[in-house]
Amino acid sequence: MVTTNWNRRHILSLADFTAAEYDTVLQTAASFREVLGRRTKKVPALQGQVVANLFFEPSTRTRNSFELAAKRLSADTLNFAPGTSSLTKGETILDTAKTYLAMGTDMMVIRHREAGVPLAIASEMDRLNTQVAILNAGDGQHEHPSQGLLDLFTICRVFDPENPRLDLLRGKKIAVVGDILHSRVARSNIWSLTATEMELHLAGPPTLLPKWFAGLGSDRPGKLFLHWSLDEALADADFVMTLRLQKERMTNYLLPSLREYHQLYGMTTERLKLCRPDVKILHPGPVNRGVEISSELMDNPDRSLISQQVTNGIAVRMALLYLIGVGKGG
Known part of the structure; x- marks a missing residue:
């Protein structure tokens, strides 16, 4: 111990x-x-x-x-x-x-x-x-501190299962995609994933990713970037974390439709080709299959870390x- x-x-x-x-x-x-x-x-x-x-x-x-x-x-x-x-x-x-x-x-x-x-x-x-x-x-x-910590633990274990630690993530890139605005998971992950020198790229529709998020973590060792289109956020990413659309917390019509959201921001095997060849996928759950992430990708044991989370x-x-x-x- x-x-x-x-x-x-x-x-x-x-x-x-x-x-x-x-x-x-x-x-x-x-x-x-x-x-x-x-x-x-x-x-x-x-x-x-x-x-x-x-x-x-x-x-x-x-x-x-x-x-x-x-x-x-x-x-x-x-x-x-x-x-x-x-x-x-x-x-x-x-x-x-x-x-x-x-x-x-x-x-x-x-x-x-x-x-x-x-x-x-x-x-x-x-x-x-x-x-x-x-x-x-x-x-x-x-x-949601414990979720942020278990996500960090899961990512670090990819590089060293026996001795996970922050310095393993220096120089790595992770994209967090989805409903950033309503996500307490995203906020905890912003703090944990910028605690070391890695790049954190937030991506989502403008209605779910306000510009003021750019000010969070500005004094941290890691670098934080905002994207309203997905391709740049995914380019050469080591990890991609998709977030659930939290419809129960949405008080206004922030999305045209779930179908359009999936077309623009949903993670699929094809879209994952923009990332590094050994990219891994995370999702804090519960998952809306076919919305934030395709079932095929979610159940892919070579890509998905969701069960490990x-x-x-x-x-x-x-x-x-x-x-x-x-x-x-x-």
């Missing part, structure tokens, strides 16, 4: 992560990835601790990944369902969190449709002088729970 000191109690954003913190997560996740390959996929690292998954918004991959990660670390888990909770009777979100605190919860994993809710709960836990750690599992259009997500979330659960902010 990595022995680097960890001084962060809450994981709310990747905007202020240091290079050392990224490498600590990557190397800790690599050790847990090895555990997941064993016959007995469980370690006693968090035995006796309680992890509460408070998901105020629907989720399949993230919620189950965090639950399985906690169980692999031998922690006890509590799962929150808003439809059958006291929220329906008028209880506030902070009071819900305090209820879980009173039950002896050590870590809370929070997902909410509104940005800032995990931060508000973390601030309340700190005000009460508790040792409870808060992990942001996605808040509105703000961030899901598996790696468990190892990365084990690493995050371990670091904040054992370290307790130093």
Whole structure:
């Protein structure tokens, strides 16, 4: 196990992560990835601790990944369902969190449709002088730190599965294509993928990729570029990440049709010829097949890293729970 000191109690954003913190997560996740390959996929690292998954918004991959990660670390888990909770009777979100605190919860994993809710709960836990750690599992259009970290882990493992680290990505190019505007995944990936000297190219329709995105990461080691046509973004790319069209968050008519979107921005085997010969494809899921990416490309084992992202997500979330659960902010 990595022995680097960890001084962060809450994981709310990747905007202020240091290079050392990224490498600590990557190397800790690599050790847990090895555990997941064993016959007995469980370690006693968090035995006796309680992890509460408070998901105020629907989720399949993230919620189950965090639950399985906690169980692999031998922690006890509590799962929150808003439809059958006291929220329906008028209880506030902070009071819900305090209820879980009173039950002896050590870590809370929070997902909410509104940005800032995990931060508000973390601030309340700190005000009460508790040792409870808060992990942001996605808040509105703000961030999704664990997804950004598992994407980074997946990319780094392409070059060195045993010792993934940031410096492996120097000089590489990745294109992130799709609904950048509404994507918390895109925002977390902007911070993680510009933490080292690589090129990050964002591509999408002008309505889903405003010009102000160019100002994000301007003081980072990596370089950020914006494109409203796809060919230049894909040219000689080492990786392509496609993003889901988040129709549930679109309040205006931002696209003519899904068919036209696929024709202009959908990833296909033919379009992939613009990239490097060994290009790899990622998608955070869930996938709209035939819209963001063709089924043929998604299921191509020589190109697609999508299934690996899901598996790696468990190892990365084990690493995050371990670091904040054992370290307790130093």
